[in-house]
Amino acid sequence: MATQQEKAVRRVDVLSKQLTADAVVQHHQKVVAFGSVCTDTFWYFKDLPIGNRAGSDNFRLHIGAKIPSVNVEEAIGGSAANVATGLVKLGIPTALFAAVGQDSVGKTGIETMKKRGVDTAGIVVVPGKRSDQSTVLRSTNNPDRTILTYKGATLSQETVKSELVSGATLFLWTSVGGKNPVNAIKKCMAFAKQHNIKVAAAPSQAMIMTHRQDMLELLAGTHCLSLNDVEIMLLTDTKRLQDAIAKFLAAHPLMEVMQVTRGKNPSILVARTNAEDPDVIRIVRTRPPPVKPVDTTGAGDSSCAGLVYAYLMHSAPEMIARTSITTSTSKVLAKGATGGLLNATELHRLLNKLRFEQLSFTTTLKELANVPDSDIL
Numbered sequence: 360m361a362t363q364q365e366k367a368v369r370r371v372d373v374l375s376k377q378l379t380a381d382a383v384v385q386h387h388q389k390v391v392a393f394g395s396v397c398t399d400t401f402w403y404f405k406d407l408p409i410g411n412r413a414g415s416d417n418f419r420l421h422i423g424a425k426i427p428s429v430n431v432e433e434a435i436g437g438s439a440a441n442v443a444t445g446l447v448k449l450g451i452p453t454a455l456f457a458a459v460g461q462d463s464v465g466k467t468g469i470e471t472m473k474k475r476g477v478d479t480a481g482i483v484v485v486p487g488k489r490s491d492q493s494t495v496l497r498s499t500n501n502p503d504r505t506i507l508t509y510k511g512a513t514l515s516q517e518t519v520k521s522e523l524v525s526g527a528t529l530f531l532w533t534s535v536g537g538k539n540p541v542n543a544i545k546k547c548m549a550f551a552k553q554h555n556i557k558v559a560a561a562p563s564q565a566m567i568m569t570h571r572q573d574m575l576e577l578l579a580g581t582h583c584l585s586l587n588d589v590e591i592m593l594l595t596d597t598k599r600l601q602d603a604i605a606k607f608l609a610a611h612p613l614m615e616v617m618q619v620t621r622g623k624n625p626s627i628l629v630a631r632t633n634a635e636d637p638d639v640i641r642i643v644r645t646r647p648p649p650v651k652p653v654d655t656t657g658a659g660d661s662s663c664a665g666l667v668y669a670y671l672m673h674s675a676p677e678m679i680a681r682t683s684i685t686t687s688t689s690k691v692l693a694k695g696a697t698g699g700l701l702n703a704t705e706l707h708r709l710l711n712k713l714r715f716e717q718l719s720f721t722t723t724l725k726e727l728a729n730v731p732d733s734d735i736l
Contacts, residue, residue: 388671390446391524393456393514393544394439394533396468396482397491399656399696403430407498429499435471436696437491438533438561441657445664445686447476448700451671454478454527456519456547458512458540464490465512481523488512495656504656510536519543521550528671530556532577533663534563541566541573548580559583559670561663567593575610583670584617585663585683588627591619600735604629605727612637616676618666618683620659623647625716626684627735630676638723644735645680646716648688657696662687665706677719685710 404426420426439455446453455477459465461484468490472479489511496505513535521543524530530551532544551558560581567574567590574594578584588600597603600619608614608629619627625646633639665686669679686701689709693699701709722730 388451388528389526390443390451390453390529390531390667390671391456391481391527391547392439392443392446392453392531392533393540393547394442394535395437395491395510396435396440396455396457396459396472397437397493398464398468399434399436399493399495401430401432401434401495401497401656401695402428403432404496404498405429406500407496432695434695434697435468436493436657437468438563438660439531440468440472440477441660441696442531442533442561442664442667443472443477444475444697445661445700446667448702449664449668449706450703451668452478454481454523456481456514456523456543458483458485458488458514458518460484460488460490460512461486462490464492481520483512483514483518483520485512485518497654497656504654506656513537513540514543515539516542516546519546521547524550524556525554527551527556529559529583529667531559531561531663531667533561533660534566536565538570538573541570541577544577545573548577552580557582559585559667561585561659562590564590564593578611578614580613581611582613582615583667584614585620585659585666586618587620587622587659600627601727601730601732605724608637608640609724616666616670616679618662618680620662621736624736626680628676628680628683630679632676632721638725639721640724640727641676641719641721642727642730642735643676643680643717643719645677645684647684648713648715650688650692652691654694654698655691657698658687658691660696661690661700664700668706677717680717681710681713681715682706684715685713688713 443453443455491511492509494507558581591603595603595606617629625644628643630641632641662683665683669682689699
């Protein structure tokens with residue numbers, strides 16, 4: 360068993376520290392988010408056939424069939440765009456670094472982000488390229504979704520405006536495709552390091568699988584991280600969550616806060632709480648409130664926005680975990696990738712309303728392997 364354990368199942372009704380959007384601005388927080396902006400086209404179907412293969416559900420679309428939809432909607436999305444939108448809604452000034460094609464999708468994307476209050480000076484228009492696009496398949500018999508993606512214009516070391524990171528409190532990199540944008544992230548991170556700017560990350564499983572060594576290099580300079588259980592085990596080549604967390608943190612001493620999401624299961628937040636001993640960590644397991652999801656599109660992005668917001672506010676690990684889950688919970692109760700986003704006042708009101716079941720304790724990286732699954736999973 361881990362030493363110094365202070366286990367407690369906590370149901371929290373009162374927010375320990377009320378911070379409004381005005382307070383955030385007064386703290387001079389600013390985020391630069393690196394990633395994509397694209398058009399999401401949502402196709403809604405009634406009762407698509409669902410089959411089970413290799414232990415997971417799959418939509419079954421028959422070759423040659425004509426399948427009628429009940430609705431089609433379009434919205435501007437992309438992981439970085441969604442996170443930036445969520446942060447601005449919470450009161451944190453945010454700039455977006457992304458590339459778009461010289462087409463109507465790119466023009467609409469820039470105009471939409473401006474209307475949302477996001478700084479678009481870092482969005483580059485690439486001549487001769489098309490903008491990123493996604494097709495999201497939704498069915499009335501399943502709250503989850505399947506996404507078809509097209510990766511078009513990308514940033515590179517030559518086109519990224521890394522100097523715009525100057526003055527930011529935090530640089531956040533998210534899911535991108537291809538080597539060029541990965542190199543552009545490296546350039547921005549070098550600038551951030553030179554100017555003592557914190558770095559946060561939310562890589563995708565696809566990035567980890569195709570650019571694993573690059574991801575490990577980027578994460579070595581990252582302070583705040585959001586990923587899921589599959590992704591951290593891919594990064595560490597382990598099969599047990601405790602082993603994955605211990606191995607990853609031992610190799611990344613700069614990491615201060617790491618959130619590991621697990622879908623409908625309790626999420627795990629790990630925070631280094633002893634500046635003099637990076638081996639000491641705080642584990643917070645938080646069970647999401649029982650809700651019936653309407654749409655899970657963008658839930659991870661909303662969770663990331665909540666994580667970054669609470670991290671910038673220097674919140675306690677338990678509060679960081681609750682904030683991230685609250686923003687995600689609000690999102691899944693609304694349609695669209697940016698539906699259900701909260702401002703600071705709404706966030707604090709919902710934090711007080713929701714019931715959270717948390718288990719938290721202090722341990723060390725060496726002792727983490729001995730923590731039973733019942734305390735983690």
